[in-house]
Amino acid sequence: MKEISGIPLDKIDDYRWSIPRSYKPGMRVPGLIYADEKLLKDIYQDKAMEQVANVAFLPGIVNNSLAMPDIHWGYGFPIGGVAATDIEEEGVISPGGVGFDINCGVRLLKTDLEYDDVKDKIKDLIYRLFSDIPSGVGSEGCIKVSPEEEREILLKGARWAVEKGFGTDDDLEYTEENGAMPGADPQAVSERAMQRGKTQSGTLGSGNHFLEVQIIDQLYDQEACKVLGLNLGQVMVEIHSGSRGLGYQVCEDYSRSMAASLAKYNISVPDRQLACAPLTSVEAKAYLSAMKCAANYAWCNRQCLMHLTRQVFEKIFGSSWQELGMFLIYDVAHNIAKIEKHKVGGKEKNLCVHRKGATRAFGPNHPVLPEKYKKIGQPVIIPGDMGRNSYLLAGTEKAMQETFGSACHGAGRLKSRTAAARSIKPDILLKELESKGIIVKASGRNTLVEEAPSVYKDVNDVVDVMHNAGISKRVCRMRPIGTVKG
Amino acid sequence: MRKIPYQFIEHTADIGIRIKSFSLAGLFKKAGIAISGLSLQRGNQKYREKHKIIIRQKASNVEELFINWLNELLSVSAVESLAFENIQINRINEYFVDAIAIGSDIRNYKINTEIKAATYHQLKVKKNGLIWQAEVIFDV
Numbered sequence: 001m002k003e004i005s006g007i008p009l010d011k012i013d014d015y016r017w018s019i020p021r022s023y024k025p026g027m028r029v030p031g032l033i034y035a036d037e038k039l040l041k042d043i044y045q046d047k048a049m050e051q052v053a054n055v056a057f058l059p060g061i062v063n064n065s066l067a068m069p070d071i072h073w074g075y076g077f078p079i080g081g082v083a084a085t086d087i088e089e090e091g092v093i094s095p096g097g098v099g100f101d102i103n104c105g106v107r108l109l110k111t112d113l114e115y116d117d118v119k120d121k122i123k124d125l126i127y128r129l130f131s132d133i134p135s136g137v138g139s140e141g142c143i144k145v146s147p148e149e150e151r152e153i154l155l156k157g158a159r160w161a162v163e164k165g166f167g168t169d170d171d172l173e174y175t176e177e178n179g180a181m182p183g184a185d186p187q188a189v190s191e192r193a194m195q196r197g198k199t200q201s202g203t204l205g206s207g208n209h210f211l212e213v214q215i216i217d218q219l220y221d222q223e224a225c226k227v228l229g230l231n232l233g234q235v236m237v238e239i240h241s242g243s244r245g246l247g248y249q250v251c252e253d254y255s256r257s258m259a260a261s262l263a264k265y266n267i268s269v270p271d272r273q274l275a276c277a278p279l280t281s282v283e284a285k286a287y288l289s290a291m292k293c294a295a296n297y298a299w300c301n302r303q304c305l306m307h308l309t310r311q312v313f314e315k316i317f318g319s320s321w322q323e324l325g326m327f328l329i330y331d332v333a334h335n336i337a338k339i340e341k342h343k344v345g346g347k348e349k350n351l352c353v354h355r356k357g358a359t360r361a362f363g364p365n366h367p368v369l370p371e372k373y374k375k376i377g378q379p380v381i382i383p384g385d386m387g388r389n390s391y392l393l394a395g396t397e398k399a400m401q402e403t404f405g406s407a408c409h410g411a412g413r414l415k416s417r418t419a420a421a422r423s424i425k426p427d428i429l430l431k432e433l434e435s436k437g438i439i440v441k442a443s444g445r446n447t448l449v450e451e452a453p454s455v456y457k458d459v460n461d462v463v464d465v466m467h468n469a470g471i472s473k474r475v476c477r478m479r480p481i482g483t484v485k486g
Numbered sequence: 487m488r489k490i491p492y493q494f495i496e497h498t499a500d501i502g503i504r505i506k507s508f509s510l511a512g513l514f515k516k517a518g519i520a521i522s523g524l525s526l527q528r529g530n531q532k533y534r535e536k537h538k539i540i541i542r543q544k545a546s547n548v549e550e551l552f553i554n555w556l557n558e559l560l561s562v563s564a565v566e567s568l569a570f571e572n573i574q575i576n577r578i579n580e581y582f583v584d585a586i587a588i589g590s591d592i593r594n595y596k597i598n599t600e601i602k603a604a605t606y607h608q609l610k611v612k613k614n615g616l617i618w619q620a621e622v623i624f625d626v
Contacts, residue, residue: 046498073498075607075623100602100625195565206600207626245564248602252557255606259550272606417501417599417626418494444597486600 007049009033009040015469018064019053026268027056032064034408036465039069042414042457046073048080054270055083059278060091062344062351066403068358069465070412070457074099076273079357079413082406084342085279087350092267093284094276095258095291097354098337100251102291103298104209104242105333106409107175108381108392109306110228111313112325113235115215118481121316122213123439126482128312129211130441133305135204135486143202143304150198151186157296158303158331166307173370175331176360179299181338185289189246190253193290197246197297202304204241206447206486211309212238212383214390214478224376224394224475228329236478237326238390239305240383241486242335243298250294254287279339279352288337295336302331329392330379334359334409342404353404361395361407361472380472384411384459386440386451386483387433391463391474398470407472411459417450424449442485451485492520495621501599502608502623510548511575513611513618514583517552518559522569524624526595533591537568541585548580552611552620555583556604567592599626 002009010018012032017040019031031052035043043049048071055077056065062084071080076096085091118125143166145153153160158179161167172178186194204211214236219225243250261277262269269276277283306328310321317324337354344351362369362378369378377394384390388411399405426445429452433440442448466472495502503520507513543558545551559570568589577584602625610621 048498075500075605075625079499192561192565196561206597249561252561252603256554259606272609275606413499416496416498418496444599446598450599 007053015465019049021056024053026270027053028058029056029061029064031056031067033067033071034465034469034471035069039457039461039465043071048073048078051076051078052081054274055081057269058083058085058092058094058274058276059267060085060089062086062349066406068408069462070357070408070410072413074356076271077354077356080408081356082354082358082403084351084353084404086344087279087352091279091352092276093279093287093337093352094274094354095251095254095287096273096275097356098251098291099335099356100248101242101335102247102250103295103333104335105298105302105331106238106240106381106383107302107306107331108329109237109326110230110329111235111237113317114233115235118213118235122482125213125312125316126439126441126484128316129309130484132312133204133211133308133484134202135206135209135443135484145198145201147194147198150194153201153300154186154189154293154296155184156180157299161300161303161307167303171303171306171328174328175299176333177299179303179331180296181292183289184292184296186293188286188290189250189293193246193249193253196249197244200244200246201301202308203244203301204305204484204486205244206443208451209241209486210386211305211484212386212390212480213482214238214480216476217479218477220474220476221394227372227376228379228475230476237309238381238383239302239309241298241302241305243294244301246297247294250290254290257283258287291337295333299331330381332359332381340404342400351404353406355406357409358406359409360405361393361399362405363395363397363400379475380407382408382410382459382463385453385456386480386485387436387438387453389459390478390480391459392476393463393466393472394475395472396470399472403471407466408462411456411462413455414457415455420450420452420455421446424452424454438480439482440485447485492516495623497623500623501626502621504619504621506617506619508616508618510580510618511578513620514552514555514578514585515573515575517556517620517622518570518573518587521556521559521563521601522571525598525601526569526592527598529594529596531594533594535591537566537589539566539568539587539589541587542583544582546581549609549611551581551583552622553604553606553609556622559587560601560603562587563589569595601626
């Protein structure tokens with residue numbers, strides 16, 4: 001056993017570390033952190049491990065309070081945390097276990113273009129993407145919706161966009177939940193949340209949200225790449241966005257009501273941002289209905305963003321998006337709670353799986369996967385920072401056994417925004433990126449600095465842990481050539 | 487926009503600030519205006535019209551009131567597309583606040599960082615001697 005910052009850690013193997021229940025009275029299960037020695041040094045620099053222990057207090061939590069290798073300090077839950085609660089054992093749902101940006105997620109689409117096709121046009125492409133896709137604080141989309149249409153979006157998710165002509169049924173096939181969770185109830189969404197969502201469909205947002213043009217620079221799993229139609233040098237597009245103001249307001253509304261639930265249901269948690277309610281309660285049911293609305297809004301948003309992206313490529317390259325081969329590989333959520341069936345102690349259970357900065361990573365032959373992906377497992381998209389790499393992984397059976405079919409969601413932050421602002425100059429950063437062949441266009445200089453590569457862990461280290469622990473396997477790696485930051 | 491005295495608290499992913507004031511009204515006012523200071527930079531004052539919005543919040547304790555207050559300002563700011571440059575507190579105690587937020591069109595500002603919400607994580611609102619002090623972490 002080693003002790004870091006006063007927290008005892010049992011080494012299970014080179015990639016797994018356990019925080020014993022004895023660390024804090026009230027922990028119902030141990031903590032389990034996926035990391036190697038190198039990443040562990042970064043993890044113990046902030047309060048993320050303490051938060052892993054705090055999540056273990058949630059009523060009904062089963063097996064472990066899990067942390068992926070991109071774990072870092074959040075508010076309540078750590079970012080990179082996974083917690084599953086058993087409905088039959090008074091399990092709870094916590095809005096803090098999903099976060100304010102409900103169904104923040106990422107989608108990856110391929111193209112038939114190669115680097116030589118884009119290298120002389122990348123600046124035009126990135127500038128056009130920046131001008132045609134609304135981003136940044138308070139940005140309004142070009143896709144205007146009436147109140148009635150907004151309610152439809154909350155029910156239909158990405159399908160609403162497809163019915164408007166912003167995509168095809170194939171896009172829905174390759175989106176988690178087919179782009180809409182059943183059970184969404186717009187009545188559970190406040191008028192204020194509806195107002196915040198009204199003008200933001202088809203907007204990227206700010207902060208760590210981005211749209212990136214990438215090149216595949218490494219293939220790892222030839223069979224999976226063949227199934228996915230991926231080759232070295234191929235141009236890819238990655239889109240990272242969420243449910244915008246509508247999701248923030250849903251979380252805020254229900255965090256308020258869940259705070260009262262703690263006393264009502266006699267629940268004790270060490271951080272009020274872990275406020276929760278039993279899954280069988282009216283409060284939990286209302287939150288879940290509203291959360292699904294926000295999740296569906298986010299899938300519609302990413303579908304609209306992909307549509308706008310395809311339009312820009314059509315303008316720049318003078319061919320239809322179908323001719324350019326711009327087909328969706330997959331779209332995954334990484335801030336969400338879902339009722340899923342998993343085996344606990346050999347018995348199948350209905351669990352509420354919270355993924356707060358974690359990606360679903362179902363293994364091969366899972367019934368919810370598209371037929372085409374049943375053999376290889378679910379595509380898992382892992383964005384890195386704008387100067388290094390992103391990855392496409394595939395879910396594994398081991399993930400089903402150990403992590404409720406979950407993997408990491410990115411590189412994970414290493415440095416604070418204030419530390420970034422103190423040490424990084426935007427002009428120098430832009431020149432450094434340009435010298436590496438990466439064109440960046442950002443709404444704000446602060447965003448640029450706050451999202452600099454040096455503030456993130458190296459995604460290559462994070463993915464190594466996931467692969468070596470068997471939680472997901474590498475399929476291919478991309479490097480960025482152009483990024484639009486919100 | 488006026489310079490608002492607040493200190494940053496280090497946090498890996500989000501933004502934390504510490505605010506001090508001789509009165510609860512001053513604390514709430516400073517924290518409210520800090521939102522615009524953190525998320526926006528003043529640009530050209532092209533859209534001059536000022537808008538006044540009544541903000542009323544209640545809660546069972548001062549920490550809850552503080553979070554409700556900040557999140558209400560964030561929410562109204564988003565819906566009305568306003569940056570609140572000034573706030574007039576009409577009535578306040580530890581359970582209730584009645585104020586007027588005075589804002590101008592958000593198009594007058596350059597983007598800095600989008601604040602999603604104020605959180606309860608490591609929240610502190612208390613009076614030390616004569617000074618009210620608050621520490622809050624925003625999800626950004």
